[in-house]
Amino acid sequence: MSTKTSLHKTLGTWLTLGVTLLWLLGVIASGVVARHEMNEVFDSALEETAQRILPLAVTDILNREGDPGLERVLALKEHNEYLTYLVRNKSGKLLLQSHDADPQIFGAFPREGFSDTLTHRIYGESAISETLYIEVAEPLDHRREAVLDTSLALLLPLIFLIPISLVGVWWVIKRSLRRVVRLQQSIEVRGGGDLSPVAVERLPEEFEPIMISVNRLLERLRRAIEAERSFTANSAHELRTPLATSLAKLQRLKTETQDAGVKAQASEIEESLRTLARLSEKLLELAKAEGGSALSEQVDNLVPILRMVASDYDHQAPGRLLLNVPDDAVRSLLDRDAFAILVRNLIENALRHGTDDQPVNISLTDDGILRVVNRGEVVLPEKLALFRNRFVRSNTKTQGSGIGLAIVEAITNGAGITLNLRSPAAGQSDGFEAELNIVVVE
Ligand SMILES: Nc1ncnc2c1ncn2[C@@H]1O[C@H](COP(=O)(O)OP(=O)(O)OP(=O)(O)O)[C@@H](O)[C@H]1O
Ligand SMILES: [Mg+2]
Known part of the structure; x- marks a missing residue:
């Protein structure tokens, strides 16, 4: 597995994950606040409805002649009821109910104030010295759906936020690292012959020390190579004259001597000196070739x-x-x-x-x-x-x-x-x- 890390990949992934996580936390917090606020609004509507219907129901019941039995309020037009209500007396006897109301969801005896069942939120209110009670019920599904819809609407932007964040981070890093890439390229294109300092303007502060260190290293390298070249060139040059003089003297010795042994030895020395002369010529050529x-x-x-x-x-x-x-x-x-x-x-x-x-x-x-x-x-x-x-x-x-x-x-x-x-x-x-x-x- 490669141990190399890419800034693009690391920052892109972590920043996007971070933004997504923060957004999700934001959505959860908004959901909680929205639910609280919505409950308040829905509760107040429930209370208001009960208080509005109660006087009408009381008048209706009191105006009945004889035994006030159950009466169902007829719907003017066929429709589904969000809010259903019952009017009962203290002992739980049903006196009036809205057309969709299901008495099963209410308790056996009427109660005042807010209460919850598994499926409904109920508000009860009493009239005529607590002899008549109205209870209005609202399905909890309705509230849950409202909170869910709000949360989903808040989640929707994530679909755009994730790719925008990835592309944005990638682009910002690419832009910020432009000059660093230029520094890397200017070092890369150099052959061994170009040891001049690298210069990239307006490098990000964090990378400036790298450029300074590279330039110091180049400078040391340049000085070392120059010293080596000039030493090679100088020594090769300095060897020329003594080598030529020695060869000339040796040749004179060869012509002057009659001794075959000395002649042979002189030839051997001459050969060695010629090799040395060739070597010094080559070294001089090398120093020149490397210098220019x-x-x-x-x-x-x-x-x-x-x-x-x-x-x-x-x-x-x-x-x-x-x-x-x-x-x-x-x-x-x-x-x-x-x-x-x-x-x-x-x-x-x-x-x-x-x-x-x-x-x-x-x-x-x-x-x-x-x-x-x-x-x-x-x-x-x-x-x-x-x-x-x-x-x-x-x-x-x-x-x-x-x-x-x-x-x-x-x-x-x-x-x-x-x-x-x-x-x-x-x-x-x-x-x-x-x-x-x-x-x-x-
Ligand atoms: N044309 C060639 N054919 C076969 N071998 C070669 C050839 N050119 C170079 N070489 C091998 O490469 C080695 C290095 O070559 P290089 O030219 O650097 O040195 P050299 O010829 O031995 O000495 P110099 O060139 O310094 O007199 C040689 O010693 C030889 O073994
Ligand atoms: Mg050769």
Whole structure:
């Protein structure tokens, strides 16, 4: 189960639940108050009705001749009665009743004031020194229905309130987090080369410290990387002169000495010094590649550069390079010097690490896809992924220090290009392929 929480989801759910709960509590409270108020109004109507009917009923009964028996009030028109009433004497003898009245719902003896049965609310009133009683009954259903209708009417807005609250919360969070998302994006789009401080204006107060910490970290990182680069560049540069001087002295020693043993030893030292010189050159290239953006200000045709570098190597390994480039120009913002260094490293690798007597294919398409392919043993994927790091090599029998691909990687990173390394090469069962799109446009 994912432990990640989304602000949208958490706040949306809890705020909506909270609003719904408060609304429900409000509905319950309103229902209770409404019921109380309605009871008061209904009771007063019940009382009023009893007091209005009583004088009429008394007059009617007193005007009867002989024995005042039961009389039922006839309905003028057929209708259902909400309020029904009975007029009885003190001993409970029925004298008058409304046409729908059911004596069963009243007690055996009349009572004054309000009383409740399971189904009715009854009000009793007496006249003529408590000899005649009127009781008016109202079904409780009627009251319950009124309270229920009021409560339902109050519940109805919830149908709209829940989605409005969800959408509202979602929208407010999205709006408030707009700048935080911008901060996240501005950190995300940065490659290793861009360590300038991130700046997002009017960030919510709670997120400001994150931006400050990120900027502090970037600043420390930038200083550390700069220190490392300048150290590499300076030391490589400083090594140049003593290395060249030592090589010159060694060569003089070789020509001057007649001793075969000394000559052989001098050759070995010379070889070591040359390796050291190559390493210092590569380190200098790497420091430069990592320091710059590898992009130039104007667009250049890179085909002639590729031809020139390839022809340099053609002299070293005649006939091994198969060059396939378009007649048309391939224009790119990629810096010409950086491109030359990149191609030199790829071709050098293919010649050096590929099978000796097999050709190296260098192809460039019209749309800028450069491929350098050689034959040779298949490299395991886990090793392949590491070759872009400095000083990583797999074949210790060949010359090299493991910096070439790190230089290529630094240049492609600086130019925003993706470098693909494959083994076996595409369309082959073995070998190695380096592929990249050299076209960079504004
Ligand atoms: N074209 C290739 N074919 C086979 N293996 C390769 C190829 N290119 C690179 N490699 C492997 O990747 C390793 C790293 O290459 P990288 O260019 O970084 O260093 P290097 O060539 O050994 O030394 P340097 O380039 O510094 O002189 C190589 O040692 C080699 O094992
Ligand atoms: Mg190399």
